Amino acid sequence: MPRPLSETARQKAIDATFAILGDEGIDGFSIEAVTRRSGVAKTTIYRHWSSANELLVDALDCHIETVPAPDTGSLHGDLTAMTTSALEVMADPARRRMLLDLLSAAASDPELEQIKQALVSERTHPIVEIVERAVERGEIPPIEPERAVTFVHGPLMARTMLQGEPPTTDELPELIELIMRGLGAERPDT
Amino acid sequence: MPRPLSETARQKAIDATFAILGDEGIDGFSIEAVTRRSGVAKTTIYRHWSSANELLVDALDCHIETVPAPDTGSLHGDLTAMTTSALEVMADPARRRMLLDLLSAAASDPELEQIKQALVSERTHPIVEIVERAVERGEIPPIEPERAVTFVHGPLMARTMLQGEPPTTDELPELIELIMRGLGAERPDT
Amino acid sequence: MPRPLSETARQKAIDATFAILGDEGIDGFSIEAVTRRSGVAKTTIYRHWSSANELLVDALDCHIETVPAPDTGSLHGDLTAMTTSALEVMADPARRRMLLDLLSAAASDPELEQIKQALVSERTHPIVEIVERAVERGEIPPIEPERAVTFVHGPLMARTMLQGEPPTTDELPELIELIMRGLGAERPDT
Amino acid sequence: MPRPLSETARQKAIDATFAILGDEGIDGFSIEAVTRRSGVAKTTIYRHWSSANELLVDALDCHIETVPAPDTGSLHGDLTAMTTSALEVMADPARRRMLLDLLSAAASDPELEQIKQALVSERTHPIVEIVERAVERGEIPPIEPERAVTFVHGPLMARTMLQGEPPTTDELPELIELIMRGLGAERPDT
DNA sequence: TGTTAAGCGAGACGGTACGTCGCGTCTTAAT
DNA sequence: ATTAAGACGCGACGTACCGTCTCGCTTAACA
Numbered sequence: 052m053p054r055p056l057s058e059t060a061r062q063k064a065i066d067a068t069f070a071i072l073g074d075e076g077i078d079g080f081s082i083e084a085v086t087r088r089s090g091v092a093k094t095t096i097y098r099h100w101s102s103a104n105e106l107l108v109d110a111l112d113c114h115i116e117t118v119p120a121p122d123t124g125s126l127h128g129d130l131t132a133m134t135t136s137a138l139e140v141m142a143d144p145a146r147r148r149m150l151l152d153l154l155s156a157a158a159s160d161p162e163l164e165q166i167k168q169a170l171v172s173e174r175t176h177p178i179v180e181i182v183e184r185a186v187e188r189g190e191i192p193p194i195e196p197e198r199a200v201t202f203v204h205g206p207l208m209a210r211t212m213l214q215g216e217p218p219t220t221d222e223l224p225e226l227i228e229l230i231m232r233g234l235g236a237e238r239p240d241t
Numbered sequence: 242m243p244r245p246l247s248e249t250a251r252q253k254a255i256d257a258t259f260a261i262l263g264d265e266g267i268d269g270f271s272i273e274a275v276t277r278r279s280g281v282a283k284t285t286i287y288r289h290w291s292s293a294n295e296l297l298v299d300a301l302d303c304h305i306e307t308v309p310a311p312d313t314g315s316l317h318g319d320l321t322a323m324t325t326s327a328l329e330v331m332a333d334p335a336r337r338r339m340l341l342d343l344l345s346a347a348a349s350d351p352e353l354e355q356i357k358q359a360l361v362s363e364r365t366h367p368i369v370e371i372v373e374r375a376v377e378r379g380e381i382p383p384i385e386p387e388r389a390v391t392f393v394h395g396p397l398m399a400r401t402m403l404q405g406e407p408p409t410t411d412e413l414p415e416l417i418e419l420i421m422r423g424l425g426a427e428r429p430d431t
Numbered sequence: 432m433p434r435p436l437s438e439t440a441r442q443k444a445i446d447a448t449f450a451i452l453g454d455e456g457i458d459g460f461s462i463e464a465v466t467r468r469s470g471v472a473k474t475t476i477y478r479h480w481s482s483a484n485e486l487l488v489d490a491l492d493c494h495i496e497t498v499p500a501p502d503t504g505s506l507h508g509d510l511t512a513m514t515t516s517a518l519e520v521m522a523d524p525a526r527r528r529m530l531l532d533l534l535s536a537a538a539s540d541p542e543l544e545q546i547k548q549a550l551v552s553e554r555t556h557p558i559v560e561i562v563e564r565a566v567e568r569g570e571i572p573p574i575e576p577e578r579a580v581t582f583v584h585g586p587l588m589a590r591t592m593l594q595g596e597p598p599t600t601d602e603l604p605e606l607i608e609l610i611m612r613g614l615g616a617e618r619p620d621t
Numbered sequence: 622m623p624r625p626l627s628e629t630a631r632q633k634a635i636d637a638t639f640a641i642l643g644d645e646g647i648d649g650f651s652i653e654a655v656t657r658r659s660g661v662a663k664t665t666i667y668r669h670w671s672s673a674n675e676l677l678v679d680a681l682d683c684h685i686e687t688v689p690a691p692d693t694g695s696l697h698g699d700l701t702a703m704t705t706s707a708l709e710v711m712a713d714p715a716r717r718r719m720l721l722d723l724l725s726a727a728a729s730d731p732e733l734e735q736i737k738q739a740l741v742s743e744r745t746h747p748i749v750e751i752v753e754r755a756v757e758r759g760e761i762p763p764i765e766p767e768r769a770v771t772f773v774h775g776p777l778m779a780r781t782m783l784q785g786e787p788p789t790t791d792e793l794p795e796l797i798e799l800i801m802r803g804l805g806a807e808r809p810d811t
Numbered sequence: 812t813g814t815t816a817a818g819c820g821a822g823a824c825g826g827t828a829c830g831t832c833g834c835g836t837c838t839t840a841a842t
Numbered sequence: 843a844t845t846a847a848g849a850c851g852c853g854a855c856g857t858a859c860c861g862t863c864t865c866g867c868t869t870a871a872c873a
Contacts, residue, residue, distance in 0.1 A: 054817065054818055054871075055817090055818085056818075057818070060818085077345070081858085081860085082861085083859055083860085086821095091819090091820085092821060093820090093822080094821085094862095094863090095818075095819060097861075097862085098818075103860090147348060148348040151341065151345035151348055154341050154344075154345070158338035158341055159268065159334070159338055164405055171404075197404070198416070200399070201396045201399045201400050201403075201404075202396055202399075202423075204403060205394075205395030205399035206391045206392055206396075207395070208395055208398050208402070208403075209390070209394045209395035210391050212344050213365070213394065214361075214387070215347070215354055215358070225388070229392055229423045229424070232422060233419045233422050233424075234419070244838045244839050244840095244847095244849055244850090245848095245849080246849070250850075271827085271829085272828075272829075272830085273828055273829080274828090283829095283830085283831095283853095284830095284832090284849090284852080285849075285851075287830070288849070292830095293829095434821095434822075434824090434865050435865085437823070437824075440823085440824075456728075457725070461855085462856085463853080463854055463855080470825085471824090471825080472824065472825040473855095473856085474823090474825075474826080477856070477857085478824085524728065527728060528725060528728040531721065531725035531728055534721050534724075535721030535724070535725050538714060538717055538721055539646055539647055539718055544785055551783045578795065582775075582799055582803075584775075584783065585772075585775030585776035585777070585779035585780070586772055586775035588775060588778050588779050588782070588783075589772075589774045589779075590771050592778070593771075593774060595727070605768070609804075612803050612805060613772075613799045613800065615802060627844075627845080630844090651832090651833060656846095660846080661845090662845060662846040662848085663835085663836095663847085663848085664836095664837090664847085667836085668844080672835090673834090
């Protein structure tokens with residue numbers, strides 16, 4: 052008989068959440084901040100989501116962008132394409148901070164941990180694909196795909212987060228060479 | 242002329258911080274909680290640390306024993322020792338969370354960025370040493386040390402943070418094998 | 432559209448304020464003391480009053496008690512009745528202290544000064560009435576009423592505040608005699 | 622052997638106290654404010670005065686010149702001289718406030734009560750003298766001196782504290798006339 | 812098609828923690 | 843042994859959000 056939870060309110064709250072994360076980082080995120088920014092009442096937010104984290108999860112969920120696996124014909128080309136696109140994300144400080152905020156928040160919230168997994172796998176799947184194709188082509192010896200992913204993303208992450216800055220574009224070739232050697236490619240061919 | 246910041250107060254606050262993390266997790270951590278638990282006044286805490294995060298970082302810092310570079314005679318042995326000890330830290334969710342908090346906070350605070358650098362280099366220096374020795378011994382071709390560090394820590398970080406759990410101890414050998422191959426070691430082990 | 436500031440919360444805070452003033456004097460008065468005593472949250476108090484003084488003013492305002500002018504037929508009788516009742520207030524150390532606290536606080540807060548005026552005039556009006564009746568009856572020569580008030584309250588105040596103790600009941604007749612003589616009554620007649 | 626409590630420090634603190642009262646009013650007065658303004662250390666202030674109130678009282682004391690009993694030859698002249706000088710003190714809001722603070726503090730602190738008594742008697746003694754001389758001269762009938770004091774100070778106090786402002790200089794003659802009549806002077810003046 | 816229950820904005824409520832200020836006590840070094 | 847300097851435990855300050863609640867207004871689905 053009554054009207055259902057309105058989709059407009061939901062969308063406004065989610066948009067505001069995302070806008071806040073981009074502008075102020077996770078520290079600026081609070082139910083009341085969303086209220087202020089979106090014009091959606093606190094009551095309404097609690098009617099849609101039972102906690103701030105759930106709203107966060109939902110907002111991030113809505114913004115997962117699917118990255119297709121490149122297929123250039125060689126592991127080297129595919130890796131180059133893949134890491135280049137990953138670097139674009141990392142090079143943007145706002146996005147970098149959002150990722151870190153998510154990682155740290157997820158460390159103490161199993162619910163966020165799951166949404167993190169979903170976001171991460173969106174990025175890891177293409178790598179799995181790339182590596183599997185390379186194995187089929189005989190470019191590299193068989194390898195457990197998850198381990199390969201670790202090997203591709205790891206150096207990028209370490210570089211970005213520990214050193215504070217992502218690698219520059221001209222450092223990429225050297226990194227890829229090391230990665231390929233680690234994966235067992237015969238010759239990274241120059 | 243006045244008395245210096247007292248070491249006892251500092252220690253009591255740090256101990257209380259750790260006790261809280263152990264008993265209630267990071268959610269139970271607050272300046273006032275530390276005050277209640279330690280008997281150290283809030284004002285005093287603020288005299289020692291300008292923010293809750295700094296106290297957290299300091300507590301972390303105090304409880305992470307500086308690991309000297311192992312010297313087992315071979316790159317493989319050194320890496321095993323090094324990564325094993327790194328894993329111990331990563332396996333503790335509280336420390337993992339603190340590291341992530343530090344990384345994300347540092348992303349938007351230059352002051353924290355420096356503290357982070359200090360903590361990170363505490364961990365990277367031993368690796369630089371290990372790698373340099375391996376190069377001297379001719380085990381691996383010459384390599385820019387920072388890049389090598391990236392290659393050792395990266396997979397561990399990716400594993401821990403992206404997948405949510407650090408690698409188990411029996412996965413270590415395989416990871417090390419990949420890392421060594423990436424660094425160009427002739428044959429990881431016979 | 433939201434619910435209005437609740438009258439219950441307001442009343443509870445005001446009552447607690449008054450209770451504190453009576454029990455501990457103005458030094459015991461603080462927002463947090465009111466919070467503790469009333470069960471009304473600090474935030475709520477700040478929603479109702481923008482400062483501690485405003486609450487104080489409001490609380491005192493609510494407790495102004497109207498004293499009716501006695502009418503015994505003679506100035507001597509009226510004065511006796513009036514000063515006796517005034518003495519009752521002064522004899523209570525808690526009320527005495529409250530009055531002094533109010534006087535001194537009002538000396539640097541125009542807002543409190545006004546509420547003080549209201550409280551004072553509640554006590555002065557009856558005296559004005561008494562004196563005016565005495566003038567009409569020809570008991571005393573015409574006099575500016577405010578000056579007469581000064582003359583009745585003054586000695587009582589000086590006695591109470593400077594000497595530290597209010598006059599005893601058996602000193603009253605002599606004081607009244609002096610007052611009447613000052614006002615110009617032919618003979619205080621015994 | 623040790624040096625005694627230094628008079629310079631004492632003076633600097635008292636001067637700073639007065640400067641603060643002048644610049645920021647009594648609300649700006651605090652031990653730490655005096656410390657900041659005078660350069661005299663907190664320790665030193667507590668060595669000289671056991672509380673902020675005592676410092677305040679002392680500062681007041683130092684800046685109130687002891688007024689000797691005037692001797693003009695007539696009660697009327699003496700009273701005029703006496704009340705005029707009392708009015709000067711009362712006209713200064715800072716001193717007025719300080720007097721009230723002292724009175725209210727004394728109401729619940731026996732130690733302060735004594736200090737108050739000392740300050741008060743500094744002002745009452747001259748009046749006692751004046752009145753005794755008037756009795757000797759036969760100007761007024763014998764009277765208990767304390768009661769006379771009450772009668773001189775009372776109207777001034779009531780005027781100043783209840784009405785909020787001290788009487789103006791041109792109101793004084795009328796007040797004195799009333800006081801003299803109350804004391805039983807045959808004819809205040811012809 | 813008019814009724815009506817639920818959604819909605821607004822925001823008051825009792826709370827917890829924040830980071831700051833001043834208190835009065837204390838410790839230290841320097842004169 | 844007094845002083846300037848200031849750290850200490852303490853407690854109140856005023857603010858920000860929390861999650862719950864009450865309020866009228868609005869609106870979509872059912873009768």
